[in-house]
Amino acid sequence: MTIARSWWWKIGALLLLFYTYYEGFVGEVPRMPILNETIRNLYFHVTMWMAMLVLMICNAFYGIIYLNKSDLYHDLVAEESGRMAMVFGIAGLLTGMVWANYTWGAPWVNDPQLNGTAASLLIYAAYFILRNAVQDDHKRARLAAVYGIFAFVMMIVFIMVLPKMTDSLHPGKGGNPGFNKYDLDANMRMVFYPAVLGWTLLGVWMMSLRVRIKKLEWIKDDQ
Amino acid sequence: MINKKMKNIIASLLLIILQMNFAFAQDVEMGDVMRSEGKIYVVVAVAFTSLAILSFYMIRIDKKVNRLEKDLKK
Numbered sequence: 411m412t413i414a415r416s417w418w419w420k421i422g423a424l425l426l427l428f429y430t431y432y433e434g435f436v437g438e439v440p441r442m443p444i445l446n447e448t449i450r451n452l453y454f455h456v457t458m459w460m461a462m463l464v465l466m467i468c469n470a471f472y473g474i475i476y477l478n479k480s481d482l483y484h485d486l487v488a489e490e491s492g493r494m495a496m497v498f499g500i501a502g503l504l505t506g507m508v509w510a511n512y513t514w515g516a517p518w519v520n521d522p523q524l525n526g527t528a529a530s531l532l533i534y535a536a537y538f539i540l541r542n543a544v545q546d547d548h549k550r551a552r553l554a555a556v557y558g559i560f561a562f563v564m565m566i567v568f569i570m571v572l573p574k575m576t577d578s579l580h581p582g583k584g585g586n587p588g589f590n591k592y593d594l595d596a597n598m599r600m601v602f603y604p605a606v607l608g609w610t611l612l613g614v615w616m617m618s619l620r621v622r623i624k625k626l627e628w629i630k631d632d633q
Numbered sequence: 634m635i636n637k638k639m640k641n642i643i644a645s646l647l648l649i650i651l652q653m654n655f656a657f658a659q660d661v662e663m664g665d666v667m668r669s670e671g672k673i674y675v676v677v678a679v680a681f682t683s684l685a686i687l688s689f690y691m692i693r694i695d696k697k698v699n700r701l702e703k704d705l706k707k
Contacts, residue, residue: 415699424688431680435673441661615691622698629705 414618419611426608430457433601440595444513451509452598453605458502459527459569460606461613465495466534468617470562473555485551487621488558492537494617498609499531514579523580526568533561
């Protein structure tokens with residue numbers, strides 16, 4: 411609770427984002443055909459997925475903690491991190507569609523990575539539908555935690571395993587060289603990692619705000 | 634004898650391909666004009682403004698939740 415109230419990491423997140431925006435427009439990037447300047451999208455598109463991944467891990471992790479301790483607070487954190495992960499997932503999908511439109515020629519190409527992410531977002535949409543379908547608090551929390559773990563494993567399979575086994579336009583998938591191997595030079599790495607951290611912390615901040623507001627509602631309902 | 638010739642041809646072909654790649658990489662069209670004119674800083678300024686407003690708003694919400702928490706704990 412004290413971490414949720416402290417300011418240093420929130421200010422840090424904002425500073426990292428300012429750094430990302432500055433370096434994202436001004437910093438040195440490798441000159442590559444077709445990609446041209448759009449390689450800068452790495453800081454604004456790929457980071458969405460990284461933030462989503464961290465929040466999904468949060469969702470599964472707090473689900474497991476709930477199953478251990480049966481404290482509804484952990485279920486609340488799991489729910490809100492899942493919700494925030496959906497927000498970042500949709501942002502990642504939309505930014506990816508814009509980028510794909512100008513480099514691959516169409517907003518949606520039949521790529522296993524794209525279809526996999528769409529499928530995993532639908533799986534997580536079902537997570538919220540499942541939550542709404544159960545009335546009893548603890549029953550809902552238990553079901554959601556178990557389903558959340560299942561959904562997390564499915565998402566890993568869909569976005570990290572399957573695209574690597576078939577052909578994909580994404581770098582690092584299906585024999586395409588990854589950003590890490592050839593393209594992501596030292597300059598870009600110095601921006602990409604802080605950018606991932608900044609966006610992730612922003613997502614965690616928004617998630618923690620929702621958790622705190624919900625807790626206030628609980629206190630109000632008790633009175 | 635033939636082997637040596639073949640090797641030479643392949644080596645020179647490889648060299649030509651490598652050089653072509655290198656030349657290609659240099660000719661990639663980037664927003665160099667925008668950078669040399671300094672106009673890119675206009676983009677940075679606009680992006681910073683929107684980010685500053687977002688930051689301000691996030692901090693406002695956080696402070697408000699802080700206040701509500703204090704009020705309800707009393």
